Amino acid sequence: MMINDIVSPATGSSEENSTSGQPILLAGRGRTLPPGYIHLGVSKEIAPTLRDFGVEPDPVIREAGLDPHLFEDGTNVIPHMALGRLLTLSVARTNCPHFGLLVGQRATILSLGMVGRLMQHSETLGDAMRALVSNLSIQNRGAVPSLAISGDAAYFTFSVYQPEAESADQISDGSLAVAVNAIRALCGSHWNPMEILLPRITPADQEPFRRHFRAPVRFNQESAIIVFPARDLGLRIAGADPLLRAMLEERIRQLKGAQGSEFSDDIRRLLRMRLTSNHCSADDIAHLLTMHRRTLSRRLKGGGMGYRAITNEIRFEIARQLLQDTQVPLTQIAAALGYSEASAFTRAFRRWSGQTPTTWRAEGHPG
Incomplete structure (x- = not known):
């Protein structure tokens, strides 16, 4: 199958970071990310998800090498590898093989920070998805999204690229879950994908995946992909404000251009x-x-x-x-x-x- 790229990720910017081994807290607002780091954003939902299972999150967060106070603000920044360790520990503590999916389910389009707000004020779903793909690097330097089209289908792909990342399957589950939430926020809660592809072993209980995605889910795939009708890219977003969109685009351009990229x-x-x-x-x-x-x-x-x-x-x-x-x-x-x-x-x-x-x-x- 030939798939033609619609848009590729824009390059991001980096900044010097400590090598002391201590958890690093960077000012979240108005700062670009070093390679290998991620704004908490969606991951902020890990703590309440642990509590849902009766697990106190602070000891688990500390065991992952992080300060629990970081999770008070979604704009705080952590190493992507620490996120992977935290998810590995969370799956073990809760004995829940789809923990990452539950984290993504709790997250909203606003969990995507400035990029999520830009999506809300994009003219069409296609514009919003291109904004996500082009700008996610200001929030996440551990994974990369892409958007492609083949025939009547569009493919949104999310790939972890940091070396030796733990729980890439959990990260992929959660990332597609929040991406579907974001699209439903833009197009209406009735929106459903055509199918979901996940790079993970088929779970014993597939129902949580089917319940959230409301579409066929194929496991043991090479990539994490949301497949949906290409015509949906033309859906207009209600309430989009062109002035706010221009302001957000300018702010993101400033963030990208603030420092040299690695x-x-x-x-x-x-x-x-x-x-x-x-x-x-x-x-x-x-x-x-x-x-x-x-x-x-x-x-x-x-x-x-x-x-x-x-x-x-x-x-x-x-x-x-x-x-x-x-x-x-x-x-x-x-x-x-x-x-x-x-x-x-x-x-x-x-x-x-x-x-x-x-x-x-x-x-x-x-x-």
């Missing part, structure tokens, strides 16, 4: 979105960024890492997520990552991890 992180985000589409060669990425291939290589080497090394890092991360969180066959994972044969993927994975993918999956490494 180029290698921008490449990682682009690769995570495109690696499974066979449009991710160095020439492809250079063309996308309107620069010469040699300029791309020079800028990456200036940051201490070449294009091939970054590509392999992202391939390893995708492979880890699919091996850990799904039962997708090795041949399918190999093809998705651009390998002509499963044996070539096996050799590459052994170089990266010291183990074959079959052994790695059997040993049940933490996500």
